Amino acid sequence: MQTQWQGLARARRFAAACACIAAWSALIVAAQPARAAETVKIGLILDMSGVYADISGKGTATAAQLAIADFGGKVLGRDVELVVADHQGRADIAASKAREWFDVRKVDAIHDVTGSSRALAVLNVAREKGKVLVLSGPASDRLTGDLCSATSVHYAYDSYALANSVARTVARQGGKRWYFITADYAGGHDIVNAARAALEQAGGSVAGEVRHPLGASDFSSAVVRAQGSDAGVIGLASFGGDLVNVIKSAREFGIRPGGKQRLASLLMYINDVHAIGLQTAQGMVLSEAFYWDMNAETRAFSRRYFDKVRAMPNMSQAAVYSSVLHYLKAVQAAGSTEAPAVMRKMRELPVVDFYTKNGHIREDGLMVHDMYLFEVKRPSESKYPWDYYKLLTTIPGDKAFKPMAESGCPLVRH
Structure with missing residues (x-):
């Protein structure tokens, strides 16, 4: 009899434990949205x-x-x-x-x-x-x-604002014939397409384009092809570490400030300038939305x-x-x-x-x-660390970005 009662007691304790676990599980599930909302x-x-x-x-x-x-x-x-x-x-x-x-x-x-x-x-x-x-x-x-x-x-x-700021301004300064070195993915393609349109509106033209994969190890062939064109401006639609390596390669092949060909970046960050150094980056023209100084x-x-x-x-x-x-x-x-x-x-x-x-x-x-158009300073012009840019012009937002009337967004009521 005692064994039977002990068995029943164990069964009751087990059932109670299961009920307790179920109750806690329900409480935890119920509490999750509340915790998420905290x-x-x-x-x-x-x-x-x-x-x-x-x-x-x-x-x-x-x-x-x-x-x-x-x-x-x-x-x-x-x-x-x-x-x-x-x-x-x-x-x-x-x-x-x-x-x-x-x-x-x-x-x-x-x-x-x-x-x-x-x-x-x-x-x-x-x-x-x-x-x-x-x-x-x-x-x-x-x-x-x-x-x-x-x-x-x-x-x-966006690609339109960057290309519009750089390509249009450089073209107006006489740099009307361009050759592009382009990162072969959506961002590179879009920014070059925008630059082509800006050049056409400014009376410029495109001599050619060479594309490279993300994280390419060697840019010498791309630079040589651009150098062999009749373009006065080599437009760089490479970004980050790729851009740094393209510019270094271009300088090694003799494309330098004051030469017959000019480098213009369609998207360059101050980190890129810092990585390259002013001696190599000097004279680059670029567009930015912000500058620390x-x-x-x-x-x-x-x-x-x-x-x-x-x-x-x-x-x-x-x-x-x-x-x-x-x-x-x-x-x-x-x-x-x-x-x-x-x-x-x-x-x-x-x-x-x-x-x-x-x-x-x-x-x-x-x-x-x-948006702002900058030129990278010469080493002699830099007065303190990270003093890298001189402002060429400010482009008001309604001039830098695509007009609303030209927006391709299907949510926009024209």
């Missing part, structure tokens, strides 16, 4: 280890963290959390990470995806999920053209940033600070993290900070602001 999560999908690591990577993550800290670390009474991933140069990894973040980790918005092909892949996921995506690293103007989304923003620059405000932010990264911020990194800050202001104004409400506020609120004083987000998702 934080506002912002994600960055960056190149942390590839050819774009210097112009993206740790520096971009640092800029975003500074913006969160400057906002106070909270919005709507909830902590703001930053998550970062390395896409390893692959669009499929970028898209997979975005899907995981939206579905599992409950990320509210992604800011910046380095590289156009990776950005286009993430855009598809963000559109499908109805999530906010703010891009400061890629160039492709398709992001606000035929592939535009109601919840995405192209923030720092423009005024007291840009210098104040940049020195704080430098203390953490040991480098000055480039235009994409500064833009990520601005975009994260603008997003948090919009969340606060909307009283919600729901994408439609936040996007309405992002469009309503002007973008006013050290990055730009006159920025606004259009219906097609383009953040319009002034």
Whole structure:
């Protein structure tokens, strides 16, 4: 009898334990959405280890963290959390990470995806999920053209603005015949197409083009082909480490400032100039949306940033600070993290900070602001570390970016 009672007691204890586990499991499941809602999560999908690591990577993550800290670390009474991933140069990894973040980790918005092909892949996921995506690293103007989304923003620059600023200005100065060295993927193709259009409008022409893969090891044949053309300007649509190596190769083959051929970059960062050095980079013409040494405000932010990264911020990194800050202001104004409400506020609120004083987000998702044309200084002109640029001209936003009337975005009512 005692054994029978003991068996019944054990059975009851087991049943009670199962019931307790079930109850706790239910409680945990029920608590998960609540815990997810306790934080506002912002994600960055960056190149942390590839050819774009210097112009993206740790520096971009640092800029975003500074913006969160400057906002106070909270919005709507909830902590703001930053998550970062390395896409390893692959669009499929970028898209997979975005899907995981939206579905599992409950990320509210992604800011910046380095590289156009990776950005286009993430855009598809963000559109499908109805999530906010703010891009400061890629160039492709398709992001606000035929592939535009109601919840995405192209923030720092695009291929049209860069090409329009550089190609049109250089052509007006007499550099009308161009040869392109191009990175063979979406960002390179788009920026060259935009440059061709700008050249045609300025009365220029294209002598030819050679394309190279991402992370190419040797650019000598591309440089020799450009050098053998009748072009007066060699337009560089290579980026990051590739651009650095193209310029070094061009100098080795005798293409130098004051010669019969001139180098013009369609997308060059201050990190690239720093990596090459003024002796090699001098005379390069480039377009930027930001320069650290423009005024007291840009210098104040940049020195704080430098203390953490040991480098000055480039235009994409500064833009990520601005975009994260603008997003948090919009969340606060909307009283919600729901994408439609936040996007309405992002469009309503002007973008006013050290990055730009006159920025606004259009219906097609383009953040319009002034662009700047710079020339890289000669070593003798540089007075202190990172003193690399001299301003040639300021291009107002409505002149730098594609007019709304020409937008290919199907969401725009013409």
